[in-house]
Amino acid sequence: MSVCSSSSSSSSSCSSTGKAWIVHSILAGTAIAVAIGARAYLGRARKFRTRVVGIIPARYASSRFEGKPLVHILGKPMIQRTWERSKLATTLDHLVVATDDEKIAECCRGFGADVIMTSESCQNGTERCNEALEKLEKKYDIVVNIQGDEPLIEPEIIDGIVKALQAAPDAVFSTAVTSLKPEDAFDPNRVKCVVDNRGYAIYFSRGLIPFNKSAKVNPQFPYMLHLGIQSYDSKFLQIYPKLQPTPLQLEEDLEQLKVLENGYKMKVIKVEHEAHGVDTPEDVEKIESLMRERNLS
Structure with missing residues (x-):
């Protein structure tokens, strides 16, 4: 160990050595803090939104097709069929299944599904998912709203939107799009979407978007x-029902627009999938003909 003398030169040397040790200590401390912080961050990242529940909202009453889930x-x-396809998601x-109808609940229990009874007052599938989430015994980080009228849903799409939300901490919502067929361009039951360069949703519409001045499909x-x-994100899902209806949501009758109008981000993935939803x-x-062609039982 060196001992400081009373001489001016020794004092200067001691001062320089002390400053060096202070700087060294600060740098070492910073490096340790960064390492600890990085480990903590990576630990959180690995655990980010890991627990996932799929919910199939199903109601009997429908203005376009009453009793649709049971057809x-x-x-x-x-x-x-939707349940069986969804079970394949990893x-x-x-x-x-979340429903307000005992006939649907009885049918679902018959083929082995877990059923959560929800209120008839739910305005849409998102609110029904939130009510079901509150009634589940376990806690989940992500809730997947799987439409019951997509009997040919690909399990890879379910996995895709889950992974997209896990990879986008600034988003509270994720969904999927596919290529629009020209014959569906002006069908209001086929909802269109536009996204930004980073894959976040800009807008959804029942009309064709974007719409060019020729008024024709390009x-x-x-x-x-x-x-x-x-x-x-399950925390956002608890907020959603408390948000007031928004003008665009009401005009288009699309629940996704309430999310965007309130400034939340929504991640969108593009997939190759022939949409075969049952609306009427x-x-x-059409679905049965397609399944016969593809030899799907």
């Missing part, structure tokens, strides 16, 4: 069709 598609109720820790433009499936009784025949 048979090649011998099985549509809700059962990111779901649990899967339930065959060169990659229009996107919104697929009904979506996932939410006529769609059932």
Whole structure:
């Protein structure tokens, strides 16, 4: 150990040495803090939104197609086909059906599904998912709203939107789009979507968007069709029902717009998928014909 003398030169040397040790200590302390912080951050990142539940909201009353979840598609109720496809997703820790109708609940229990009874007052599938989430015994980080009228939903799409939300901490919502067919361009039951360069939603509409001044479909433009499936951060899902209805949401009758109008971010992934949602009784025949062509039982 060196001892400081009373001489001026020794004093100067001691001062320099002391400053060096102070700087060294600060740098060492900073490096340790950064390392600890990095480990803590990475630990949180690995655990970020890890617990996932899939919820299939289903109601009997529907203005376009009453009793739709129970309609048979090649011998099985549509809700059962959606359930069976959803069970193949690898990111779901649990899967339930949320309904306000005892006939649907009885049907679902019959093929082995877990059922959560919800209120008839739910305004949409998102509110029904929130009520079901509150009634579940376990806590989850992500809730996937799986539309019961998509009997051919791809489990890879479920996994895709879950992973997209896990990878985007600034988003509270994620969903999927696919290419829009020209014949669906002006169908109000086929919801269209536009996104920004980073893959976040800008707008959803029942009309064709973007809409050019020729008022015709541009065959060169990659229009996107919104697929009904979506996932939410569970904390945001608890906030959603408390948000007041917004003008665009009410005009388009699209719940996604309330999210965007309130300034929240929504991540969108593009997938290759032929949308086969059942919106009307006529769609059932189309689905069955397609399944026969593809030899799907």
